[in-house]
Amino acid sequence: MLKKIAIGIIAVVVIILGLALTQPNSYTVTRSATIKAPPEKIYGLISDFHNWTLWSPWEHLDPNMKRTHSGAPAGVGAVYGWEGNDQVGAGRMEITGAAAPSKVDIKLDFLKPFESHNTTVFALAPEGDGTRVTWTMSGPSAFMTKLMGVFMSMDSMIGPDFEKGLASMKAVAEK
Numbered sequence: 001m002l003k004k005i006a007i008g009i010i011a012v013v014v015i016i017l018g019l020a021l022t023q024p025n026s027y028t029v030t031r032s033a034t035i036k037a038p039p040e041k042i043y044g045l046i047s048d049f050h051n052w053t054l055w056s057p058w059e060h061l062d063p064n065m066k067r068t069h070s071g072a073p074a075g076v077g078a079v080y081g082w083e084g085n086d087q088v089g090a091g092r093m094e095i096t097g098a099a100a101p102s103k104v105d106i107k108l109d110f111l112k113p114f115e116s117h118n119t120t121v122f123a124l125a126p127e128g129d130g131t132r133v134t135w136t137m138s139g140p141s142a143f144m145t146k147l148m149g150v151f152m153s154m155d156s157m158i159g160p161d162f163e164k165g166l167a168s169m170k171a172v173a174e175k
Contacts, residue, residue: 016147028138028156031162036130037086037173043101045169048073049093050159055168057161061087068097075100089113093120108137115142135162135167 035042045051049069053059066120071077075098083090090112106120108171118139125132137158140156 018100022142025140026138026140027145028136029158029161029162030134030136031166032132032134032169033163033166034127034130035166035173039101039124039126039131042124042131042133042169042173043104044074045173046104046124047075047078047095047098047100049078049095050074054172055103055165057165057168058088061085077137083112086113108139116141116142116145122144126150133166135166137162 029089042054045055050073059065065082068081069079070081071079071094074095076095078095079092080094081090081092082088089110091108091110091111094107095104097103097109102124104122106122108118108120110116110118116139118137120137123134124135125134141154144170148157
């Protein structure tokens with residue numbers, strides 16, 4: 001009986017590992033929202049990491065989170081680092097490209113709970129009486145990401161956070 005249970009457990013583990021290996025080598029998560037504010041106002045919320053405390057969905061998950069700012073005060077060269085509890089982990093962002101008021105490119109490095117290197121892009125485009133903000137994150141799928149992908153996609157893990165962040169950004173920008 002124990003032998004059958006052990007074989008069953010091994011079979012499940014092998015199947016899960018096999019499914020992980022079939023996951024894509026990269027991922028992309030994108031969300032958009034229309035905000036009734038000029039692109040210049042929204043651009044300032046994104047291109048200055050000091051303003052992320054106003055709208056980022058992760059800023060309030062750990063009241064004791066340690067934040068560091070270095071490099072340029074805003075725009076290309078601005079760097080933001082954080083270290084916090086298990087919900088926020090540790091990481092670093094650096095603005096690598098900026099075209100005011102339409103685009104911000106960010107190099108996003110997660111250090112904890114596991115290492116991951118990604119690219120984030122905010123694109124802003126006039127739309128009617130507002131601005132269409134599109135938030136995209138993409139990166140390689142390391143084995144751990146692929147393993148998690150067997151049970152839950154990156155889109156379903158991160159997408160709701162992007163939606164919450166865009167809703168907060170909208171509330172701040174429309175004041």
